[in-house]
Structure formats: structure tokens, C-alpha cells
Amino acid sequence: MTEPKGLYRHGDRSPAAIYPLDKNNASAWPDGLGWLTNIGKQQQFELGQFIKNKYSGFLNTSYYNHTEILVQSSGVNRCLMSAYCHLAGLYSPQGEQIWNPNLLWQPIPVQSTPTKSDNKLALGAPCPKYDKLLADVFNSPEIQKEEMENKDFYEMIEKNTGISKENVEDIWKVSDPLICEQAHNMTWNDWVYQSGVWEKLQSLTSLSYAVYLYTPEMARLKGGPLLKEIITNMQTATQQDNPSPKFYMYSAHDTTVATLLSAMHVFDRHAPIYNALVMVELHNIQSDYVVKIFYKNESNSDPYELFVPGCNLPCKLVDFVSLTKDTVPVDWNQECQLPVSQLPVSQKSADTTKCPNGGPTIFISTWLILLTLWICA
Template sequence: MEKLIITKLFCILLVILCIQDCGTVNLNTLRLTNVLYRHGDRSPVKIFKTDPNTLSSWPQGFGYLSKIGMRQQYNLGKYFRERYNGFLNESYIFSEIYINSSNVDRCLMSAYSNLAGLYYPNSDEEWNTNITWQPIPVHTIPEPLDNLISLQRACPKYDQLYHQSLKSPVVKKEEIENKGFYEFVSQKSGQSKETIETIWQVADTLLCEQRHNKTWAPWVNNTIYNKLRDLEKWGFDLLFGGRTVSKLKGGPILGQIVNNIQMKIAGQLDYKMMMYSGHDTTVAALLNAMQVYNLESPPYTATVIIELHEENNQYFIYSYYKNNTWPNTTSIHNLTLPGCDFRCPVDQFIAITKDRIPVDWEKECSINQHGQNPVEFSKVAVTIMSILGGMVLLLTMIIFICQCRQKNTKTTKYSLLEENGYQDS
């Protein structure tokens, strides 16, 4: 009995130590932190045709940050304050933090809500006694130009690889196994044809309605809902599975973080925190590029933290994942990249992530109309040009020979005329 009690106490102690290790940070060695989080709770992006909850059920319309989401982000900002207080000044200093957001309203609003929790204005910073908030700049670019956070910049190679994955034997097998379920959902939801590519929309709508205590359509029960959510997760994994795909989607943000780290070590970066406000796709893409994705779609405010520490004149990377679950937790987990310890030397971290970061993203995203990459296309182009060059040379020689023969014929003709007494007048 005593041994059992001692064993239980030992296990509890290990859990406490793990929580402390994951939840605290040595500010004395910390030099830079990069944080990427998903926006907070939102209304559904769209609804299905037979949904009893219409547009009027959502005050701000579709895809907007809710009050719940604002509170979630505010609490996440307070968590950052607690974690980094003493590293980040309590008062906002523009040279300490840089905030970059997807140019989508819910992400921009999440960033502002987060900063309200991170920087509570003191008496010197108050500009209106009725508002305990101060404006802090959030930077963004249009979605069609953004391959870093919103991931909406066109990448034909990624599109090609994604659609190839949808035609893979594994997906075809899944579609056959769930054919009846897809047909059932299509009929009941009023959608044209549900597939693994589109089923997330129904699942996401039901999730949002559940979170906001709205009544589901009569055909939905917990069994159907859980099945939809499982398919959603599986379909979500198809978006970023594979080395090339994760490189094209998660590589740019990972490359930006690595660049931040290198600049900080070189003394070329003053900022102490680089903050990125994005989507579940952004978080999943980064985790995939880091090779630590656990096949779970990131929930609201899910956060990746990558810290740079200097210890005895050597630099190390500490990576964490704050995987918040509904309604809210403060859990944070260590992330260990394949081929490295949790306390990863910076050179090793850079070496491990190197082949997941594009050198020339636009070039690597390019394909021609036949689906070839630029290198393959250039080889074909050289071959074609060689053939065309040979044909032009041959045609030139034929024309030259014909002209010579025609000249000889003409000379012979005039010689015969002269012999018969005819002269040019």
C-alpha cells in the first residue's frame, strides 16, 4: 500500500515538473520569441441550404470574430504578459514587438484583442479615461499577395499536388467506404455533392452552432456530428501532407521565423517578439513544415511558440504548442523536431528545417500547361529548339539548292536561244 502511495506521489511530481517546464520560461536567457496563433471563436464561414440558422442568426454575418473569440484572444494576450513579463516591457514600446496579421477581419480583430490583454495601458498611456485600451499597429498585406499567413497567394504547383492527392487510391477507397454517408449529408443539407474536399463546411457550421447554443437541423445528432468532424480532420490533413506540399504552404512562415532568428543572432533585429495572427491552416502548415503536426486541426487560439535562448554563448531553440481546447485551457506542450532534442541547438534547428523552406517560392510554385516543373520544362524546351534549329538549317539548304538549279536552268535556256539566232532587244 505504501509503495502504491509513493508511486502515485512520484507520478504527480513528474506531472507537476512537466507542467512547470512547459509553462515557464527563463527570461535571463531568452533573446527572441516568435508566436503564431489562430484567430478566436467565430461565426460559420457559410451555412448549408437547409440550415435552420440563417444569416440573421449571426449579428456580424459569416466568418466574423465573436465576443467569445475576443475574450479568448484577450486571455491569450494576458497569458503572453504573464509568460514574458520582464522580457517585454509592461508598457508598449514600438521597437520591442512587431505584429503581422492575415488581412481577414477575424484575424485583425484577434490581433487587436490579443494586444489589449498583453498591454494594459497605464496612467501615462491613457488617452481616454472611459477606454482602458490603446491603439497598437498591426501590419497586413492583401490576401492575393500573402503566402505567409493567409496562404492565399496563388501556387499552381501546390494546387496540382493537392488535386493529385484527391485522386489517390487512399482517397478513392475512403470515398467508396463513405459513399452512403456523403449522399445522406448531401441530401439532408441541400448541398450538391459532398466530398472529402467540401465536407468541412458542414462540420464547421455545426461546430459554430454548438459553441453558440444554436439548435441543429433535425437530421443532425451526435453520431453524425462526430462522423463529420472525423472526416473534416482527415480532409484537413490532405491540405498539407507530404514534404513538397508542406514546403510550399508552411515553408514561407517557417523561413520567416528562421530569418528572424538569424537576424537576431547577427544583431540586426531589435524586436523581442514577432507576432503572427492567422488561421487554422496557417498553424497546421507551420507544424507540418516543422514535422510535428499531430493530425488534429488546430482549435481557436491554438499557438505555436518558437523561442531563441542564449546559454553560455551558445544559441538554442525551444518550441511549444499551446493547444487550447473548448472553452479554454492554459496547457502548453513541448515540441521536439525529428533529429533534435527539445533544447535544440540553433544550427541543428536550421539544418533540420532547411529542406522544408523554399529557396525561390515563386519558381518552386510554377508549372507549365503540361504540368511540368521549370527544370523539366527547360530540358524539353532545349530539345525542341534543337530540332527546330535543325529543320531551319535543312530548309535553308533546300532553298539554296533550288535557287542554284533554277539559275543553271536559266543560263542553259539563254545559251540555246543565242545559238538559234535570238537576241535580247
């Protein structure tokens, strides 16, 4: 193996929001809404131990070396906390790294980008083109037909939750707290136990993932930036005898996992669970560089391999790059149709002069960010 990349969803958390008529109100979550729970902390610690065992011999997992691993997280607190818990499981201090005999833990750097400018992990950076494409999907005949067919179900949901207008775009506001409550053995409101209700909610939640990544262009704008970084790092590794770092870890969200899988054409449209893990590995097999993708979306099962459609086995890096070219942006800011006022500061006009014909020429400064890490939501 030459260079693996890992993306995982954060661990178990409290609900991001609670519907008005939920009997399990905010007081049931003492740490507040949207925060990593003790269950989630333990999940991530165990996932770190899983990675430690899986890559034993490739990584020096008995001794942290900053030249081996680079960790990046979404700036959202639950993802940062997940990264720290994960690393505690991956790198327990040994020997001279023990700085406190009563605390077998060591600080390991985790990098992050402010959510509002992050187009790779938190996915909070503005993208007007994507917003327009999403609105077009919601207004498309196919989705409008789905919405009409579920009209009675939505009305039942509105009546029992107190949410004023329910649809596939907002179905997460109901399914999310129910998933969190189920994980903590809380009793649901009676209406949830009616025949077919929970199954229907799960089906609509899966549909919502499909809607948000409905076209290759939408996957390109959301999952493309992270995939582009992964591909760039793999291509760089092929030019080095000893790549450094040799392991990239990302801690992010369910949406991050879904968008990356979609950009690689391997997303099955099922919601990634807490701790869902995607591994993209680069192997050197008989002088050929080969890409392998593994996905762990069940708590107590091993990762299983995913296969990029059209890529002969073993899937060579050059073929992987070619087959995902449609979902890797060339210039993300330009493709998102960002106005100058929303461009990163380093990309705004540094100077304006006049062309020979009198028209303005804007010189845009270039920037390069080399950050790579592991995933959470």
C-alpha cells in the same frame, strides 16, 4: 530567452458558410458570416493577458514599446480584429500612455498584406504547383479508397444538408457551421445527433487537413514561407546583442497554424481550435542557441512542448534549420511555377535585352519584405 515568435488562430467567429438546410440560418448571426464574435473578442483579450504573464520580465508588458514587438496579421477582418483585441489584453496603457481616462486602450500598429498576394498568413497567393499536387492527392488511390469507403456517409450528408456533392475536400462546409453553433449553444438539426455522425465528421475534417498537407513539398509551399521568415529572424538575432524587435506576433487562421506545424514536422493533424497558439522560442543556453516549440490547442490548458523529430534535446538552432530544410523554399515563386503574369509587380521583368546568341534575357528586380507577426483563421 533571446527571441520568441507567436502565431495564433483568430478567436471564435460566425460560420464562414451555412449549409442550405441548416435551421440556424444567417439571421442567427447578426454580424454576418465569418466575423469575429464577442466570444472571440474576449478569447483574444484573455490570450493577450496570458502572453503578458508568460513573458513578464522579457517584454515590458506594462508599457508598450514599438521597438520590442512587431505584429502582422492576415488581411482577413476577423484576424485583424483578433490582433487588436489580443494587443488590448497585452498592453493596457499605463501612465503617460493613457490618452483618454475613460478608455484604457491604446492603438498599436498591426501590419498586413493583401490576401491575394499573401503566401505566409492568409495563404491566398496563387501557387499552381501546389494546386497540381493537391489535385494529385485527391485523385490518388489512397484518398479515392477513403472516399469510396465513406460514400454512404456522404450521401446521407447530401440528403440532410442540401449540399449537392460532398467529399473530403468540402467537408468543412458542414463541420464548420456545426462547430460554430456548438460554441454558441445552438441546437443542431436532428440528423447530427444520430450515433457516430459527429465523430465521423470530426474524423473526416482531420483527414482534410492531412490531405492539404499530404507531402513535404505541399508543406514546403504552404508553411515554408512563414517558417523561412521565422528562421531568418532567429539567425539574425544570434548576431545581435539586443535584437529589435525581440518579439514577433502573427494573427492568422487554422490553416496557417496547421501549415507552420507541418513545415516543422510537428503537426498531429488535429484541427487547431479558435485561439490556438504556437510559440517558437530562441534560447541562449551556455553559448548555444536552442529552439523550443510550444503549442496551446486547448482553451483551459497551458502550452505543451513539441519536439522536432530527430533533433536531440536541447534542439540547437543549427540542427533545427537542418531538419526543416526540406520544407523551407529557396525561391517560392519559382517553386510554385508562377507564370510571369502572376509574379509580384516588383519581380516582373524590369528590362529585356538580347543575349549574344539572340535569346532574351529577363532581369528580375529583387525585393525584400521584413514582416513578422502572430496567427488567426
